[in-house]
């Protein structure tokens with residue numbers, strides 16, 4: 001295959017939508033393999049990748065379904081190429097088994113889920129945020145996961161880059177949650193210079209092949225990753241395996257395996273947990289929001305401040321590992337916390353689970369296929385102020 | 386004999402800490418032997434070979450050999466193999482599957498890999514049953530036989546794996562048996578050598594599950610059954626329908642040239658890279 005290349009072209013600001021920004025972010029992150037299956041509202045990502053990725057020396061393939069797409073990206077990543085797929089609820093359901101394989105084998109990859117209403121075919125052309133818990137817990141079994149949410153075109157680019165960096169650094173699939181509103185809202189986007197971007201690549205083994213222990217129980221928990229065909233022949237299996245990659249049912253080895261794949265995420269929570277605080281210093285009431293709901297929440301905060309209501313926002317980009325520290329701080333400091341979500345209440349459960357104080361936690365839910373209006377959030381703020 | 390096992394030992398993972406899980410007398414070991422010999426004849430380095438399997442008794446095969454080995458999920462081996470081949474075209478990607486793995490849960494991936502004619506070799510061990518889970522019906526369980534989930538007899542007609550591969554567009558399609566072990570080596574070698582999607586359907590026996598349910602005797606009896614039911618494809622043309630009844634052909638069933646996905650994509654890639662942005 002041709003050497004991967006980075007096109008050196010001047011990229012002027014452009015009016016693009018969230019899906020396009022995800023594609024651009026992926027290319028900038030070094031994604032050179034995309035496999036997918038068309039589904040609204042994610043399809044544009046595949047279409048753009050089919051055009052762009054070969055120009056950068058990479059590969060696009062439209063697979064026969066989402067299961068196959070997921071298998072193909074894991075295969076490509078094991079063979080050393082950064083890989084991504086993009087889908088929506090029904091396709092994301094199909095991907096869960098191989099997503100589990102990627103957790104078990106610690107194979108970096110990025111899975112974009114542009115959320116729409118569900119269950120089932122649901123609301124194909126309408127936004128939703130109802131796959132949050134599916135993203136955390138979809139694959140069966142014990143696994144830690146990294147789930148990131150995007151809320152704007154700008155986010156789509158930068159958080160996609162982050163998603164790849166985390167997946168490479170921690171050898172794990174990363175789930176990127178978008179939604180129909182973010183996907184199709186256009187904004188002026190000025191792509192940053194490639195040189196200024198921090199792109200992380202997986203650590204490869206430096207020892208001779210005969211010394212290599214593919215799943216070594218290192219302190220950091222992330223063993224160097226050999227690429228298929230580069231001389232470090234080893235076994236990759238979704239069965240629980242020992243440090244050499246061979247299936248095991250020995251208690252000690254089983255425990256070691258599970259603990260390490262959790263530890264490698266846990267030890268790095270501070271780096272992984274991305275959030276933004278807006279007017280939190282003196283806020284009586286705090287909104288906790290993510291994705292497109294956070295855009296409405298942000299606007300509501302501005303409106304509230306205009307009429308001297310002390311309202312702040314904690315915008316979560318990282319949903320899992322759940323950023324408990326900043327959320328706890330908000331809970332300790334505010335009188336009321338409102339959690340607007342386009343679902344029946346998913347992240348609000350995580351907030352409640354912290355159970356740190358007497359703060360009132362108020363869920364605010366929309367599940368009618370329409371996004372929040374800032375005015376309705378403001379209305380809620382007034383009610384509880 | 387010693388020489389022959391010596392060759393095999395060069396490829397086994399002797400440092401693996403437990404014995405293989407196949408039942409004594411299972412045909413899977415013969416297939417592994419044939420695969421190793423075929424790869425040895427080809428003169429490939431171990432680093433060049435990627436074995437990608439699904440889930441099942443047959444799919445345990447890669448774990449035992451010193452290549453790049455990948456034991457994936459049930460039915461999806463070809464999807465992983467597709468990603469690997471496209472990401473690293475220099476690898477010889479060989480997919481190891483059972484009949485249930487390839488034809489039931491993985492049937493869709495199988496026909497699409499053949500349609501794309503991607504340069505992967507698919508070896509399918511057809512033992513007419515789900516071995517690993519204890520003898521339930523598979524899409525190749527013969528009409529009228531008995532299984533753990535067809536106690537009143539199987540009323541579905543079986544897929545013909547090789548014929549399905551031909552119809553789906555594979556470049557190379559062969560069928561062999563574990564009884565005809567020497568011939569099998571040649572078929573596998575040719576399959577790996579052939580660019581495009583190559584399929585070798587390997588008729589093997591699961592005396593422990595299928596044989597037991599259908600009173601087919603020991604593994605030796607089942608090998609004899611293979612001997613008496615296999616007709617070399619070269620001979621089949623001259624035989625009457627009556628003589629061919631209940632028999633199956635072995636040998637190279639199709640060997641042809643179609644556009645190969647990975648090669649076609651490379652053309653696209655080159656053109657796209659040259660085009661002005």
Ligand SMILES: Cc1ncc(C[n+]2csc(CCOP(=O)(O)OP(=O)(O)O)c2C)c(N)n1
Pocket residue numbers: 440441442443444459482483484485486487510512514515516517518523
């Ligand atoms: C998604 C999923 N469904 C079911 C199973 C259980 N399962 C394991 S192996 C197998 C069938 C194996 O039969 P076959 O592919 O013919 O291989 P054999 O064991 O006969 O070699 C099944 C159903 C599984 N592992 N994954």
Ligand code: SF4
Pocket residue numbers: 406407408410411412413442443512516517590591592593594
């Ligand atoms: S159950 Fe059947 S297929 Fe599986 S190892 Fe035993 S004989 Fe072989």
